[in-house]
């Protein structure tokens with residue numbers, strides 16, 4: 001689906017009433033690159049049928065819609081900051097109307113990921129667990145570090161997020177784990193290790209562990225620790241403002257609008273592949 005560079009890109013925002021949806025809405029007034037064409041919320045949401053201007057002044061005269069097919073109608077791209085439970089109906093709506101999808105929700109199970117891959121055969125889909133520039137680059141740096149350091153280094157992926165985050169480990173932590181495994185020319189499932197608190201189990205050398213904290217209002221922090229006998233390397237990324245993710249999602253939408261069907265990630269948007 002091609003867009004003229006001088007014409008604003010019409011976007012449907014799914015999960016528009018949530019924390020991240022509101023961050024995207026806040027970037028739109030006065031932004032000549034984008035035009036909001038629809039705003040989705042859950043079918044029983046507190047803001048259902050309310051005007052989007054309740055949350056953000058300067059937006060088109062639209063109401064929050066609990067029907068994804070209606071929310072995406074007429075859009076050039078959909079951006080989804082909802083939750084995994086909503087993904088199936090959002091995929092259906094985008095398939096029916098041929099709308100490219102920037103999927104920013106995280107915590108999908110294997111069946112949901114398969115449905116996402118299926119959709120990408122007919123429309124462009126960008127699966128972005130983290131739309132920040134820094135984390136996109138971190139994935140690449142982690143792959144290089146893992147490949148260089150090898151199996152003598154144990155890897156721990158440590159993340160901190162706000163108390164309302166549901167999925168654990170975060171989608172970003174899992175992607176970082178995949179980057180470590182790629183660097184080691186292995187699958188994450190082969191190297192990942194879940195140690196049970198209270199058990200006397202020792203760490204398997206060279207394994208990938210995950211640790212997480214949920215507290216306060218932390219927007220998102222990830223540390224990838226490589227530790228061997230005598231030295232350790234830590235690669236750290238911290239987000240201080242959620243608008244960082246919202247800006248990345250808009251950048252991704254602009255890029256995806258001109259792509260053929262396929263499954264993409266943020267590294268494609270930044271030309272890292």
Ligand SMILES: NC(=O)c1ccc[n+]([C@@H]2O[C@H](COP(=O)([O-])OP(=O)(O)OC[C@H]3O[C@@H](n4cnc5c(N)ncnc54)[C@H](OP(=O)(O)O)[C@@H]3O)[C@@H](O)[C@H]2O)c1
Nearest residue numbers: 015017018019020041042045082086104105106129130131
């Ligand atoms: N990609 C990234 O860079 C990035 C960054 C931060 C967060 N995230 C992810 O983005 C997602 C949203 O995070 P958040 O903090 O904004 O969550 P949130 O505040 O809980 O918002 C969730 C949104 O999803 C909607 N929703 C929930 N169930 C739905 C359903 N069944 N059908 C349609 N809409 C539904 C909610 O609508 P109601 O208000 O009507 O309930 C709300 O708009 C999470 O998966 C999070 O991990 C991604």
